[in-house]
Amino acid sequence: MSAKRSANKLNEILPILEEPFLIAGPCSAESEDQLLETAHGIAQTRRASAIRAGVWKPRTRPGSFEGIGVHALPWLVRAREETGLPIATEVANAQHVEEAMKYGVDILWIGARTTVNPFYVAEIAEALSGTDLVVMVKNPIHPELGLWLGALERLNKAGIDKLMAVHRGFFAMEVAPFRNDPKWELSFEIRKEWPDLPILCDPSHIAGRRDLVEQVAQTALDLNLDGLMIETHRDPDKALSDAAQQLTPADLGKMMDRLILKREEVTEDRTRQFLADIRTRIDAADERLVNVLAERFGLVEEIGKIKHDNGITVFQLQRWFDILQDRTQQAQLKGLEEKFITELFSVIHKYSVNRQTEMGRDSE
Numbered sequence: 504m505s506a507k508r509s510a511n512k513l514n515e516i517l518p519i520l521e522e523p524f525l526i527a528g529p530c531s532a533e534s535e536d537q538l539l540e541t542a543h544g545i546a547q548t549r550r551a552s553a554i555r556a557g558v559w560k561p562r563t564r565p566g567s568f569e570g571i572g573v574h575a576l577p578w579l580v581r582a583r584e585e586t587g588l589p590i591a592t593e594v595a596n597a598q599h600v601e602e603a604m605k606y607g608v609d610i611l612w613i614g615a616r617t618t619v620n621p622f623y624v625a626e627i628a629e630a631l632s633g634t635d636l637v638v639m640v641k642n643p644i645h646p647e648l649g650l651w652l653g654a655l656e657r658l659n660k661a662g663i664d665k666l667m668a669v670h671r672g673f674f675a676m677e678v679a680p681f682r683n684d685p686k687w688e689l690s691f692e693i694r695k696e697w698p699d700l701p702i703l704c705d706p707s708h709i710a711g712r713r714d715l716v717e718q719v720a721q722t723a724l725d726l727n728l729d730g731l732m733i734e735t736h737r738d739p740d741k742a743l744s745d746a747a748q749q750l751t752p753a754d755l756g757k758m759m760d761r762l763i764l765k766r767e768e769v770t771e772d773r774t775r776q777f778l779a780d781i782r783t784r785i786d787a788a789d790e791r792l793v794n795v796l797a798e799r800f801g802l803v804e805e806i807g808k809i810k811h812d813n814g815i816t817v818f819q820l821q822r823w824f825d826i827l828q829d830r831t832q833q834a835q836l837k838g839l840e841e842k843f844i845t846e847l848f849s850v851i852h853k854y855s856v857n858r859q860t861e862m863g864r865d866s867e
Contacts, residue, residue: 524703595613
């Protein structure tokens with residue numbers, strides 16, 4: 504049974520200065536001068552609706568820059584006073600929440616490393632209970648929808664309605680050219696589970712390289728995500744954290760001007776009819792695909808029975824390698840991506856093996 508959920512629309516949470524909605528600022532607040540100069544540069548673009556900066560920086564290994572801590576919060580306050588923009592920072596525990604609230608920070612976000620731990624999220628939710636703060640929750644490091652939804656639900660249960668999810672990509676061993684695997688389908692799942700929840704994209708963490716940030720940002724907008732959260736620094740190459748993925752304020756402004764906002768609804772009758780015709784053909788193709796899959800799994804059951812009756816193992820490694828090689832070669836001839844075919848047949852093979860294994864248990 505799903506938890507009862509409530510959420511405000513994005514324009515009810517924060518004023519949208521310019522579409523697409525944008526939160527920008529340095530990965531870390533390194534000095535008052537660095538933060539203020541960056542904040543003023545961002546404000547001058549007239550594109551950002553809020554300034555972000557990490558004060559506490561959870562790092563994977565000791566020895567890395569872990570943030571200035573509470574001493575940097577007055578710098579954020581001054582940035583708000585001088586730019587007129589709301590301020591945002593990351594919190595990883597209840598003490599961080601209390602310190603941020605003392606300085607009147609407008610927006611808090613929970614990072615990927617914290618989202619994975621329900622105990623930490625519960626403590627943060629309790630500390631926030633009864634407040635009217637805006638809270639953003641980044642997806643967990645690994646693609647676990649339950650953890651992401653669970654963190655949002657814990658906060659919502661504590662009375663936080665000004666909630667946003669932040670899609671920042673997921674760890675994977677090989678995701679070149681990106682730093683993190685976008686796995687956009689997870690944002691679709693969040694949308695399906697919680698339709699009213701605003702979802703931002705963090706293209707900086709997905710891309711990992713400043714020259715790829717725009718590509719990821721445009722994809723996020725094409726997929727109808729609600730806004731962007733982009734790391735911006737006055738001198739990115741000298742940044743103490745995430746140097747490779749930060750933009751200068753000037754480059755941020757130019758990039759935002761190039762991004763294209765597309766419409767969700769079609770207004771022209773002729774275009775609507777074209778889309779309807781093609782969707783009808785897609786529906787027919789999908790029906791044929793389902794029928795083919797049903798036929799394939801009928802054959803799986805036949806071969807499974809033969810294997811069981813003759814004491815043959817369900818999984819045969821060489822046969823699996825042969826399938827992959829043959830299907831990817833067929834896909835290349837049809838102009839299909841090898842990765843897509845590999846992932847598709849991996850899923851098909853997984854359920855084929857599962858079905859044959861179940862047949863063996865059912866017959867015992």
